[in-house]
Amino acid sequence: MKIILYAGGNLPSSGTGGPLKIMDLIFNNSVSKNESYILSTKGLINRQLDKNKFSNNLNIKHIALNQLLNYGIIKQKTLAKLSSIKRDITIVKKLKKIRDEKYIVHNLYAGNSLGLTYYLKNNNKKHIVTFQSKGSIVNEINDSHNTSKDSLFGKYMFKQEAYVIKNANLITFPSFASFSLMRNSHPEIEFDKLNVKIIYNGINVSQISNILKRSERKLNDKLRIINVAQHIEQKQIDKTLLILKELKNTIDFEFVNIGDGRLLEKNIQLSKELGLNNKVKFLGKLPYEEVIKQLFQSDIFIMTSRDVIFDLITLEAMAVGLPVLVSADGGNLELIENNINGFLISPDKSSEIIKILTQLKNDFNFYKRISEKAKTTILEKYTVETMCNEYYKIYEELDNMYYAQ
Structure with a gap:
């Protein structure tokens, strides 16, 4: 054939x-x-x-x-x-x-x-x-x-x-x-x-494993939250930044964004206006292997997009073992069992999101259970x-x- x-x-x-x-x-x-x-x-x-x-x-x-x-x-x-x-x-x-x-x-x-x-x-x-x-x-x-x-x-x-x-x-x-x-x-x-x-x-789980060489996870002292997305309207990175503004009064964290796009400078300026200068890093576009390494070095993945299809990066974050917080929208509803293998969130309800992040930070058994279920989901259905x-x-x-x- x-x-x-x-x-x-x-x-x-x-x-x-x-x-x-x-x-x-x-x-x-x-x-x-x-x-x-x-x-x-x-x-x-x-x-x-x-x-x-x-x-x-x-x-x-x-x-x-x-x-x-x-x-x-x-x-x-x-x-x-x-x-x-x-x-x-x-x-x-x-x-x-x-x-x-x-x-x-x-x-x-x-x-x-x-x-x-x-x-x-x-x-x-x-x-x-x-x-x-x-x-x-x-x-x-x-x-x-x-x-x-x-x-x-x-x-x-x-x-x-x-x-x-x-x-x-x-x-x-x-x-x-x-x-x-x-x-x-x-x-x-x-x-x-x-x-x-x-x-x-x-996704290619074997390739991810070869990049990382190891799979055990432990939380950073300072919660490391990561987002990988283009800076366009549909990704709603501005809503993620607004959530982080509320979070900074609750737990110690750092936020990393990987991606480029025409709204990048606008989002950098917004992070400064929200007082997030010392907590947010915009790394721009990175090679695939580096993206996977950055995911593994992080603790939690967040994506507040609308009109979601079935994002490969969410699958990759789950394969690495990150608990994912993604908008209750589109393809995410077909992938995520809420509170089982990840979390479905409303980007406008920051208090609920902060509650989830705080629980993940303070309860490692809870964190580990979500992490393991996320990896199992990928291995069973999305390779x-x-x-x-x-x-x-x-x-x-x-x-x-x-x-x-």
């Missing part, structure tokens, strides 16, 4: 989040019993040939491209920045070169794939689309780039997305919350008539092996469709 993972103009990397990270996990996972490729404007990359180059390379976009150029797999001109139209033309040309007629395309970069979808549909090629966005991709463009969804570009992207949804053989979402947000974004689409499945995201096995079942289902024609 030949599986082609579509990456748009990008390459997969463990150092990112969202679809590119999921693609990296699928591409490199040993349980994938397929002949796997990455398809992008940068080339058609074979899993067997380039497996080691893509596994844990934190500088993948620079190093891997140079290596691929040396192998003669891609040409220098593909490194140029391509428009979406040129991207579609490039992708279709590369697909046409594949001799095997019975291949399956897994589109994990659905926001910009009109030409690809049109080609696959009209050539009777089987394809899956996985959405990792918070509803329509147009919403995320608006959130991260401050571009209006009512702009000409926004309207174009919205119509393109609708075409991709309607013409895929199968659509997957990482949570029921994610599916619900997409349905709300596209009320004109009859989703009940489409083939839709929920496949929860998974990369579990996720990839679910995708493999879908690949087989679509592969069988070729022979049923």
Whole structure:
């Protein structure tokens, strides 16, 4: 079975989040019993040939491209920045070169794939689309780039997305919350008539263990609270800072944020205005291995986001053994059993959050019970092996469709 993972103009990397990270996990996972490729404007990359180059390379976009150029797999001109139209033309040309007629395309970069979808549909090629966005991709463009969804570009992207949804053989979402947000974004689409499945995201627990080398936990004298998130409206880091303002009068703590984004300077200024200068550190964007180490050095993970899909970083924090305090929103409601493997919080109810933090600080047996249950939850339900096995079942289902024609 030949599986082609579509990456748009990008390459997969463990150092990112969202679809590119999921693609990296699928591409490199040993349980994938397929002949796997990455398809992008940068080339058609074979899993067997380039497996080691893509596994844990934190500088993948620079190093891997140079290596691929040396192998003669891609040409220098593909490194140029391509428009979406040129991207579609490039992708279709590369697909046409594949001799095997019975291949399956897994589109994990659905926001910009009109030409690809049109080609696959009209050539009777089987394809899956996985959405990792918070509803329509147009919403995320608006959130991260401050571009209006009512702009000409926004309207174009919205119509393109609708075409991709309607013409895929199968659509997957990482949570029921994610599916619900997409349905709300596209009320004109009859989703009940489409083939839709929920496949929860998974993480590479073995990789995390290899980074840490040890797993025993003990609390810091000064409670270390960590948050890993982009500085955009949806992450609501300002609400986390307001909670910390109230907490500083109760227990001794330090807060670490990892992430960048257009609201970073605004949140730094807010922390100063709230008198948190000496308690808050903004570390910016860090390599994946360093993020995992920072998680392990911390005591508690907090995230006050809205429109939650199924955050990989929350899974990683739980795998490390951190009690997680996350907003009672979206995919968190499918992951967290309140007071069992973590805590569902309302960001506006700081007194309740402070009560939880105080109990975790003062009662290590309680802390340890939550920590162990968090790790068990990940091992039982949310590993990369579990996720990839679910995708493999879908690949087989679509592969069988070729022979049923």
